[in-house]
Structures are given as structure tokens and as C-alpha cells.
Amino acid sequence: MEYSILSDIGSKRVTNQDYAGTFVNRAGYRLFLLADGMGGHKAGNVASKLTVEDLGKLWSESFFDDGTPEETIETWLRNQIRNENENIANLGQLDEYRGMGTTFEALLIKDGRAISAHVGDSRKYLIREGQLNKITVDHSLVQELVDAGQITEEEAEVHPNKNIITRSLGQPSEVKADIQAFDLQVGDYLLINSDGLTNMVSGKEILDIIEREDLSLDNKSEALIRLANEHGGSDNITVVLVYCRAEDLENTSQEDRQ
DSSP: OEEEEEEEEETTTTSOEEEEEEEOOTTTEEEEEEEESSSTTTTHHHHHHHHHHHHHHHTTTOOOTSSSSSHHHHHHHHHHHHHHHHHHHHHHHHHHTTTOOEEEEEEEEEETTEEEEEEEEEEEEEETTTTEEEEEEEEHHHHHHHTSSSSSSSHHHTTTTTTSSSOOBBBOOOOOOEEEEEEEOTTTTEEOOHHHTTTTHHHHHHHHHHHTTTTTTTHHHHHHHHHHTTOOOOOOOEEEEEEEOHHHHTTTTSEEEE
């Protein structure tokens, strides 16, 4: 599977509280994870890193294969996200980590289908046939205003309160993840990113870079992060970019190619 993972501290921050990684289970299926931590200088780092490493380890030890129903994997994701929310919430009771939390994104490509889990305001996009399609809905105060018809999507992108999120891991109550599955096609790109990218770079700019045929996958990720920094780089910036080839969709448990 062809993919690129790149994270940058940005131009304004002194630490990087984003954390991303990819993990392969015992049947050879690859899971991509991204978390954007919050809650102070050290706490945000801990929440994001712990979440990705905990879920990644559990996935690496799993035996889900081509015979495993999607519903089984979706249930597994819900359960592990619920458990990790409790872990982060409990750790957040300590003075050193008080109030910490993290957004969470998971993406699995299996047999021509994508399974997505989403909590917070990091995002996933599907790029297909010249269109940038947002496949997650932000768990944010501003998104609630959009849903209520009080502001438009365009107004939401520049709203002063757009970074106030309403759902994250580390909450005292149970957190519900948005989980969905959808078909993939040859030539699709999947983008997972922290808000440090989309707060700085427009959808058109993202699409223009990803569609450039003269850039490798790593070069596309680098260009996205470079542009976010050129536009101010006010936050950490993390990009996970996946390209779907025919052989990947036919048998995603085969040996990966990065």
C-alpha cells in the first residue's frame, strides 16, 4: 500500500502535540491512526501519543482477516475507543495531566472498502475524480451552528470559535465515535489531517496539490505542510495521505509498499 505520514511542529508552537502512526495486524491489514492532543504543554503530548500507541498495539495483536465482517471490526473500534476514553479521563485526574484530551482518527482499508472512526475536529477527505469530499463531520461548536442553520459552511471556516470542540477522548462521560464504511476505487486518495492543515490551507489548495502528477506521495505531504506554514503555521500540522492502487483494493493484506 502506498502511503505517506508527515508531522510538523508548525511556525508558532514549541511542541508537537499531534501524533500519527500506522500498524499492521496479524493478518496483514494496515490501520492508520492520528490524534491531536490538547490540555497543556505536556498533557496534550501524552494523550495523543498514548491513544495512538494503545490502539495501535491492540490492532497489531488482532487476528481480523478477510473473513471478518465489517460489523465486527466496527464494534471492536467502538469498544477500544470507549476504553481509551476512560484511560485518558482517569489519567487526566492527576494534577500533571489534568484536563488533557485528544481528537482521534482511525482508517482501515480492507478488501476495497474503507472503515473510518472519528472523534473531534481532525478530518478525513476522499479525493476522487477531481473532487475533494469531506467524509467526517467536525465535533465542534461551530459545526453545531452550521447544523442549526445559523451560519454557512463558508462562515464556519473563518469563525473565531471554530476550534472549540464538543467531543474528544478524555471526557468523563462515554464518548461516541462516528464510524462509517464506504467503497473505494482505483486512483482514490484518502487524506487524514489535524486541524493545523485545514485551518491554514483551503480545500482548493489541498486538491491542487494532491492532484499534481509531478509530485510523489511524500512530496504532496511535504507541499501541504509547507503551504500551511507559509500561511502562518499557527498549529501543529499532521498529514496522512494514502493512494489506492488496484492491487491494494484487490488484496489489502498483501505486503505493503511505502
